Amino acid sequence: xxxxxxxxxxxxxxxxxxxxxxxxxxxxxxxxxxxxxxxxxxxxxxxxxxxxxxxxxxxxxxxxxxxxxxxxxxxxxxxxxxxxxxxxxxxxxxxxxxxxxxxxxxxxxxxxxxxxxxxxxxxxxxxxxxxxxxxxxxxxxxxxxxxxxxxxxx
Amino acid sequence: xxxxxxxxxxxxxxxxxxxxxxxxxxxxxxxxxxxxxxxxxxxxxxxxxxxxxxxxxxxxxxxxxxxxxxxxxxxxxxxxxxxxxxxxxxxxxxxxxxxxxxxxxxxxxxxxxxxxxxxxxxxxxxxxxxxxxxxxxxxxxxxxxxxxxxxxxxxxxxxxxxxxxxxxxxxxxxxxxxxxxxxxxxxxxxxxxxxxxxxxxxxxxxxxxxxxxxxxxxxxxxxxxxxxxxxxxxxxxxxxxxxxxxxxxxxxxxxxxxxxxxxxxxxxxxxxxxxxxxxxxxxxxxxxxxxxxxxxxxxxxxxxxxxxxxxxxxxxxxxxxxxxxxxxxxxxxxxxxxxxxxxxxxxxxxxxxxxxxxxxxxxxxxxxxxxxxxxxxxxxxxxxxxxxxxxxxxxxxxxxxxxxxx
Numbered sequence: 001x002x003x004x005x006x007x008x009x010x011x012x013x014x015x016x017x018x019x020x021x022x023x024x025x026x027x028x029x030x031x032x033x034x035x036x037x038x039x040x041x042x043x044x045x046x047x048x049x050x051x052x053x054x055x056x057x058x059x060x061x062x063x064x065x066x067x068x069x070x071x072x073x074x075x076x077x078x079x080x081x082x083x084x085x086x087x088x089x090x091x092x093x094x095x096x097x098x099x100x101x102x103x104x105x106x107x108x109x110x111x112x113x114x115x116x117x118x119x120x121x122x123x124x125x126x127x128x129x130x131x132x133x134x135x136x137x138x139x140x141x142x143x144x145x146x147x148x149x150x151x152x153x154x
Numbered sequence: 155x156x157x158x159x160x161x162x163x164x165x166x167x168x169x170x171x172x173x174x175x176x177x178x179x180x181x182x183x184x185x186x187x188x189x190x191x192x193x194x195x196x197x198x199x200x201x202x203x204x205x206x207x208x209x210x211x212x213x214x215x216x217x218x219x220x221x222x223x224x225x226x227x228x229x230x231x232x233x234x235x236x237x238x239x240x241x242x243x244x245x246x247x248x249x250x251x252x253x254x255x256x257x258x259x260x261x262x263x264x265x266x267x268x269x270x271x272x273x274x275x276x277x278x279x280x281x282x283x284x285x286x287x288x289x290x291x292x293x294x295x296x297x298x299x300x301x302x303x304x305x306x307x308x309x310x311x312x313x314x315x316x317x318x319x320x321x322x323x324x325x326x327x328x329x330x331x332x333x334x335x336x337x338x339x340x341x342x343x344x345x346x347x348x349x350x351x352x353x354x355x356x357x358x359x360x361x362x363x364x365x366x367x368x369x370x371x372x373x374x375x376x377x378x379x380x381x382x383x384x385x386x387x388x389x390x391x392x393x394x395x396x397x398x399x400x401x402x403x404x405x406x407x408x409x410x411x412x413x414x415x416x417x418x419x420x421x422x423x424x425x426x427x428x429x430x431x432x433x434x435x436x437x438x439x440x441x442x443x444x445x446x447x448x449x450x451x452x453x454x455x456x457x458x459x460x461x462x463x464x465x466x467x468x469x470x471x472x473x474x475x476x477x478x479x480x481x482x483x484x485x486x487x488x489x490x491x492x493x494x495x496x497x498x499x500x501x502x503x504x505x506x507x508x509x510x511x512x513x514x515x516x517x518x519x520x521x522x523x524x525x526x527x528x529x530x531x532x533x534x535x536x537x538x539x540x541x542x543x544x545x546x547x548x549x550x551x552x553x554x555x556x557x558x559x560x
Contacts, residue, residue: 050503076402143219
């Protein structure tokens with residue numbers, strides 16, 4: 001019930017929507033991310049930003065899917081947002097202005113896939129270290145890749 | 155060594171941004187109170203923390219990269235090592251994601267057993283958290299009492315699964331084996347023992363002047379603050395918001411169980427302790443209800459897509475030999491699709507975002523780990539409090555390095 005209201009209300013802002021095991025999925029353009037997230041938060045009570053990650057499809061154009069999961073504390077329901085971003089310009093707006101929890105999770109995605117979050121001032125490595133070369137969760141990063149030796153730390 | 159450039163793994167902006175009249179101190183990553191490895195860099199003015207910068211990632215093992223290169227069954231031991239205090243909860247959440255993509259219906263005995271073991275492991279996890287945080291405040295008696303409980307549970311689970319911490323007990327479509335003889339009798343003994351010791355802890359801590367002094371009104375937060383920083387599980391519930399996936403989107407046998415969702419009032423360190431203690435009581439009651447619901451029957455589905463054929467047939471029939479070989483070498487063939495499954499792990503919402511391309515290995519397996527989100531907002535709970543509050547606050551978060559850093 002909630003899911004249908006949501007997809008109908010946001011239909012003008014999204015390209016495509018479907019249902020994935022009971023969770024509504026909205027596919028949208030990068031430019032629509034902020035308006036959709038704002039409306040999800042204010043109109044539907046999606047106050048818990050659960051997760052952001054990326055999926056890499058090397059053969060596809062644009063190459064990456066940035067995937068967000070939100071939860072509504074009010075209705076106890078969930079929603080997934082999907083954005084497609086290209087390898088040449090892997091930039092999406094940051095959600096740190098709306099959700100504090102975006103801070104760490106965006107840093108991780110930046111580490112692992114090299115997606116830049118425009119407006120997030122703190123994109124230091126989080127699970128990796130300074131001096132790490134490449135983005136390990138991209139499909140073209142080989143499992144057996146070795147990293148340059150980091151100078152002795154004292 | 156001269157001439158070598160100083161290079162920390164990740165530099166902190168506090169080194170430059172700190173007020174020259176304040177002191178920047180470093181705690182961890184290798185410190186007895188940072189169970190696992192985490193680094194807290196704090197700018198302090200006298201005894202009060204002005205700003206804090208928290209670094210994690212010292213225990214990063216590339217879980218998601220490894221998962222993409224292993225068959226679905228081979229990923230199970232990796233999930234054990236996420237939250238190693240409650241490995242069964244991780245096992246079951248991961249298996250649930252794969253099973254939903256495959257469209258497998260579990261057997262009734264398996265559903266009840268998984269629920270029972272989830273709750274049993276939750277007791278062990280909460281006990282560990284309370285024990286460690288009390289020990290860091292100097293309460294050795296409570297620590298030793300609770301560690302005894304924890305070890306009884308682990309030895310008991312060892313009898314069932316063959317390991318104390320990393321059980322790998324789940325199989326896609328069921329469980330590794332049924333309960334051994336006498337397991338349920340011993341279970342009741344351990345539960346009675348746990349109740350007795352939990353009651354002693356209540357007696358020692360609940361109205362203890364020193365304990366209250368160090369935990370009451372320390373690191374307080376509102377439900378809005380907790381949601382904004384992505385807190386889930388007992389930490390979110392300690393603020394008074396009764397959000398629990400076992401009630402909100404029930405899975406396994408939870409719809410049939412009778413239980414309460416304990417909540418706190420202030421969202422401070424004391425409430426986080428108290429909510430965990432109440433959850434132990436609820437879990438004990440749920441385990442007992444599960445024992446009553448347990449009916450004889452198979453623990454695994456008879457689905458040739460996921461289950462290995464019987465050894466006798468593998469040795470005597472070429473078809474079964476091929477079947478066995480294909481399942482081991484190529485893995486389970488999971489239909490293409492994507493799913494996000496979340497379970498209420500002891501620490502909060504543990505989510506698995508799984509994408510299959512129809513082959514025997516996950517195309518993408520992302521873990522939404524509660525500890526990682528909790529660390530993202532922890533600086534807000536340290537700032538404005540005392541240096542000596544860092545350790546109790548961090549203890550009440552129950553950060554598990556394996557889960558946080560993956």
